[in-house]
Amino acid sequence: MAEIKLDLDQKSPGAFYLYEEGVKIGEMVVNIADGNLTVYHTEVVPEAEGKGYAKQMLDAMVAYARENRLKVIPLCPYVHLQFKRHPKDYADVWTKEEDGL
Numbered sequence: 073m074a075e076i077k078l079d080l081d082q083k084s085p086g087a088f089y090l091y092e093e094g095v096k097i098g099e100m101v102v103n104i105a106d107g108n109l110t111v112y113h114t115e116v117v118p119e120a121e122g123k124g125y126a127k128q129m130l131d132a133m134v135a136y137a138r139e140n141r142l143k144v145i146p147l148c149p150y151v152h153l154q155f156k157r158h159p160k161d162y163a164d165v166w167t168k169e170e171d172g173l
Contacts, residue, residue, distance in 0.1 A: 074090055074091065074092050074097075074125060074128055075090070075091045075092075076088055076089065076090050076091075076128060076129060076132045077089050077091065078132075078136065080104065084103075085101050085102060085103040085112060086101075086102055086103070086104075087099045087100060087101045087102060088100040088102065088129050088132055088133055088136075090116070090125055090128065090129055092120065092125075097116060097117045097120045097125065098114075098115060098116035098117065098120065098125050098126065098129060099113075099114075099115055099129075100113070100114045100115075100126075100129040100130070100133055100148070100151075101113040101114075101148075102133065104142065107141070107142060107143060108142060108143050108144070108145050108167060109133070109136070109137050109140075109142040109143070109144050109145070110144075110145040110147060111133065111144060111145070111146050111147060111148040111151045112147050112148055113148050114126050114129060114130070114148050114150045114151060126150055127154075130150075130151060130154055133151075134162065134165055137165045138164065138165060142165070143165060143166070143167040144162070144165045144166055144167060145167050146166070
């Protein structure tokens, strides 16, 4: 079972890191400032692609945003695409004005 850990740094972007059996296989780079959680990049190692790991990180990020009453700015192409495909699922956290829509 994959494990997701959030590592935040006050001075630079942090990330949701995805581990499988103790090995890092993915990350979602984020930054939190002024009530917004900006997502810059999502990546899974090539051998783990297509197994739903990016979606697991997306779900963890959205849950964190909801718990902390943050709005999400999806600069990451993957996250932005998921928000556009499923707008009702993310309407409460999606800051459309900030991502150029």
